[in-house]
Amino acid sequence: xxxxxxxxxxxxxxxxxxxxxxxxxxxxxxxxxxxxxxxxxxxxxxxxxxxxxxxxxxxxxxxxxxxxxxxxxxxxxxxxxxxxxxxxxxxxxxxxxxxxxxxxxxxxxxxxxxxxxxxxxxxxxxxxxxxxxxxxxxxxxxxxxxxxxxxxxxxxxxxxxxxxxxxxxxxxxxxxxxxxxxxxxxxxxxxxxxxxxxxxxxxxxxxxxxxxxxxxxxxxxxxxxxxxxxxxxxxxxxxxxxxxxxxxxxxxxxxxxxxxxxxxxxxxxxxxxxxxxxxxxxxxxxxxxxxxxxxxxxxxxxxxxxxxxxxxxxxxxxxxxxxxxxxxxxxxxxxxxxxxxxxxxxxxxxxxxxxxxxxxxxxxxxxxxxxxxxxxxxxxxxxxxxxxxxxxxxxxxxxxxxxxxxxxxxxxxxxxxxxxxxxxxxxxxxxxxxxxxxxxxxxxxxxxxxxxxxxxxxxxxxxxxxxxxxxxxxxxxxxxxxxxxxxxxxxxxxxxxxxxxxxxxxxxxxxxxxxxxxxxxxxxxxxxxxxxxxxxxxxxxxxxxxxxxxxxxxxxxxxxxxxxxxxxxxxxxxxxxxxxxxxxxxxxxxxxxxxxxxxxxxxxxxxxxxxxxxxxxxxxxxxxxxxxxxxxxxxxxxxxxxxxxxxxxxxxxxxxxxxxxxxxxxxxxxxxxxxxxxxxxxxxxxxxxxxxxxxxx
Numbered sequence: 001x002x003x004x005x006x007x008x009x010x011x012x013x014x015x016x017x018x019x020x021x022x023x024x025x026x027x028x029x030x031x032x033x034x035x036x037x038x039x040x041x042x043x044x045x046x047x048x049x050x051x052x053x054x055x056x057x058x059x060x061x062x063x064x065x066x067x068x069x070x071x072x073x074x075x076x077x078x079x080x081x082x083x084x085x086x087x088x089x090x091x092x093x094x095x096x097x098x099x100x101x102x103x104x105x106x107x108x109x110x111x112x113x114x115x116x117x118x119x120x121x122x123x124x125x126x127x128x129x130x131x132x133x134x135x136x137x138x139x140x141x142x143x144x145x146x147x148x149x150x151x152x153x154x155x156x157x158x159x160x161x162x163x164x165x166x167x168x169x170x171x172x173x174x175x176x177x178x179x180x181x182x183x184x185x186x187x188x189x190x191x192x193x194x195x196x197x198x199x200x201x202x203x204x205x206x207x208x209x210x211x212x213x214x215x216x217x218x219x220x221x222x223x224x225x226x227x228x229x230x231x232x233x234x235x236x237x238x239x240x241x242x243x244x245x246x247x248x249x250x251x252x253x254x255x256x257x258x259x260x261x262x263x264x265x266x267x268x269x270x271x272x273x274x275x276x277x278x279x280x281x282x283x284x285x286x287x288x289x290x291x292x293x294x295x296x297x298x299x300x301x302x303x304x305x306x307x308x309x310x311x312x313x314x315x316x317x318x319x320x321x322x323x324x325x326x327x328x329x330x331x332x333x334x335x336x337x338x339x340x341x342x343x344x345x346x347x348x349x350x351x352x353x354x355x356x357x358x359x360x361x362x363x364x365x366x367x368x369x370x371x372x373x374x375x376x377x378x379x380x381x382x383x384x385x386x387x388x389x390x391x392x393x394x395x396x397x398x399x400x401x402x403x404x405x406x407x408x409x410x411x412x413x414x415x416x417x418x419x420x421x422x423x424x425x426x427x428x429x430x431x432x433x434x435x436x437x438x439x440x441x442x443x444x445x446x447x448x449x450x451x452x453x454x455x456x457x458x459x460x461x462x463x464x465x466x467x468x469x470x471x472x473x474x475x476x477x478x479x480x481x482x483x484x485x486x487x488x489x490x491x492x493x494x495x496x497x498x499x500x501x502x503x504x505x506x507x508x509x510x511x512x513x514x515x516x517x518x519x520x521x522x523x524x525x526x527x528x529x530x531x532x533x534x535x536x537x538x539x540x541x542x543x544x545x546x547x548x549x550x551x552x553x554x555x556x557x558x559x560x561x562x563x564x565x566x567x568x569x570x571x572x573x574x575x576x577x578x579x580x581x582x583x584x585x586x587x588x589x590x591x592x593x594x595x596x597x598x599x600x601x602x603x604x605x606x607x608x609x610x611x612x613x614x615x616x617x618x619x620x621x622x623x624x625x626x627x628x629x630x631x632x633x634x635x636x637x638x639x640x641x642x643x644x645x646x647x648x649x650x651x652x653x654x655x656x657x658x659x660x661x662x663x664x665x666x667x668x669x670x671x672x673x674x675x676x677x678x679x680x681x682x683x684x685x686x687x688x689x690x691x692x693x694x695x696x697x
Contacts, residue, residue: 007032012465013083014412015051019060023070026081029090037078037115043148044113045077045141048084048091051412052255052268052318054327055125056108062128063137069128072138076145077112084109085317085416086463086471089523092534096169097162098122112144117531118159121147167532174518175578179570181223181598183577187584187591188220192232194585199260200236202585206266208256209240211276212539212588218283219595219628230287237284240277241296244367247331248354249400251299252307253277255321263369264362267321267328267409271308272542274300275422282430286626294434301430304423305442307411312453313445314415314464315423323409330409332365333399334358341398349388350395353377415464417454417473420446421480422542428487432623440491447488450481451500459507472527475520475536475545478508482552486559486631490623493610493634498559505556508549509568518575519546537576543589546572551593558603558631561641561661566597573597592628599629600659602677605642606634608653615653621670622655627677 049056243262460473
């Protein structure tokens with residue numbers, strides 16, 4: 001290696017390889033670096049970030065490419081770079097530590113550790129010199145190095161308290177509160193207390209897409225019919241999709257809005273955001289039948305198909321905010337650029353609709369957004385609305401084609417199991433709800449990719465890049481894939497997907513369940529020993545591993561009839577009841593699992609050939625309505641629990657709608673099915689498959 005090539009050159013992570021030619025002597029996390037720290041008695045400088053992180057790139061340009069700063073790092077520290085998306089276990093531990101030490105966190109995460117891996121100081125982004133009240137990175141480095149040399153005994157003594165506090169955070173006290181429906185109402189009220197009725201979303205700037213909270217509120221609306229809950233969901237979805245946070249030309253959502261209006265985004269695009277958002281827009285469409293929500297869901301999924309899908313069927317992780325060294329450059333426009341592409345009248349209408357002005361709304365250029373509805377702009381310009389919409393759609397296609405000629409933002413082509421599970425589930429559920437076979441094809445290809453490329457000896461792996469799968473999978477990887485495979489079964493009715501989900505669930509429980517505490521650990525029993533064994537309890541940008549595991553096992557129990565799976569979920573829910581009520585927005589996905597548990601989930605058995613016209617009509621009636629608390633099985637003479645001993649009535653496709661395996665009378669018409677789905681259980685005869693013989697019905 002030349003003098004400016006370090007050990008990161010051997011990694012597959014695009015983020016780590018971006019730093020492979022820094023003058024810093026970077027190491028990946030591993031025994032070589034940790035052993036060097038112990039042998040040389042040097043503190044570890046741990047830097048954690050990810051490829052799409054704008055300020056990570058800024059800190060690299062300003063500090064890690066700076067020869068003088070690199071020299072200080074090399075002389076005084078063992079410097080380790082970590083991609084948080086590959087090693088979320090390390091990120092969770094050391095983010096907790098920095099938040100405890102400083103009261104805040106974020107990325108890039110900069111942490112100083114003893115050779116025993118215990119944190120003693122940290123922060124996030126540091127400028128190269130003192131600036132805006134922040135200490136310069138060079139000064140921080142020299143101060144930390146001097147402190148470790150001169151006050152080592154004091155630092156080592158203080159780390160004991162830090163370790164104890166980190167471990168306390170990871171071992172919450174279990175609740176003994178009973179699981180009652182009232183908890184769901186309390187939680188919905190708590191989330192709504194922070195609702196921004198003017199702009200949608202919750203709280204003030206910056207605003208992150210609150211997908212999981214919206215999903216829970218939509219479930220709460222279904223249960224209570226409280227109109228304000230639906231209004232909160234709709235306002236937020238409309239404001240986000242009309243703002244600059246949504247890519248008005250290419251579809252898909254940026255990471256978050258720096259303001260409270262969903263206008264100026266941080267321009268990176270994350271796979272997980274688009275997975276979660278496409279699902280909530282799909283659900284909103286099923287509730288309201290507003291075609292606007294369907295359009296946003298489809299454009300988002302189509303963006304993932306076009307931009308974020310590998311030739312093998314895996315889904316890529318992220319797209320950067322920057323292109324050609326400028327944040328957002330790929331996405332912004334001037335009036336002159338629009339006028340050069342569209343006819344004069346069309347350009348004027350297009351610019352007015354998307355607020356493209358000579359002065360600009362973002363650093364002299366324009367982020368496309370929709371401040372006024374099309375109907376109003378058409379009326380103000382005395383143009384028929386249908387004609388106006390044709391002009392706008394024509395313009396979108398033209399500008400999109402021109403934008404494709406620009407230098408695109410960098411793409412992190414690392415494929416992560418958890419995020420692929422989230423996206424796979426979205427494609428599977430959209431395939432059913434929207435009757436889109438292309439979405440079903442994408443879901444099946446992705447599942448086959450994950451099972452063939454990210455699974456070894458019956459165990460999942462975390463990350464795939466350049467033909468190589470690496471790292472132990474975490475709780476969230478298993479839980480996300482189980483949920484996805486159950487949804488894929490409902491899109492295909494191939495029982496093999498249930499079998500794969502069950503196999504993963506066996507590993508999940510064996511490796512991650514905390515038999516003496518609360519819920520599941522984040523890392524498996526055979527994982528590398530770290531300073532603590534973390535737990536992922538709180539929803540963040542993605543649902544927590546614990547909330548996904550709880551939801552997945554509840555659904556799996558319904559499909560298989562094996563209540564032992566649900567028992568793990570019930571114990572998790574019970575142990576978290578008190579904290580869910582107090583911090584509801586941090587447990588929205590777990591609250592949705594609780595809603596499934598308490599909400600008399602329907603087990604629906606469709607006895608018929610999935611390809612026959614009548615059976616397909618039944619399935620459309622089931623999946624094209626908003627029924628979040630359901631599981632659906634379909635087939636003839638299947639071994640799947642829900643289908644066992646279920647017979648057709650008079651040889652025709654037949655549907656059994658059950659709750660806790662107690663069923664209504666079987667139905668054979670769509671009218672009867674609609675009534676069975678909408679009404680509570682009216683017939684209480686036990687039609688459990690293992691005890692019933694329905695051949696003579």
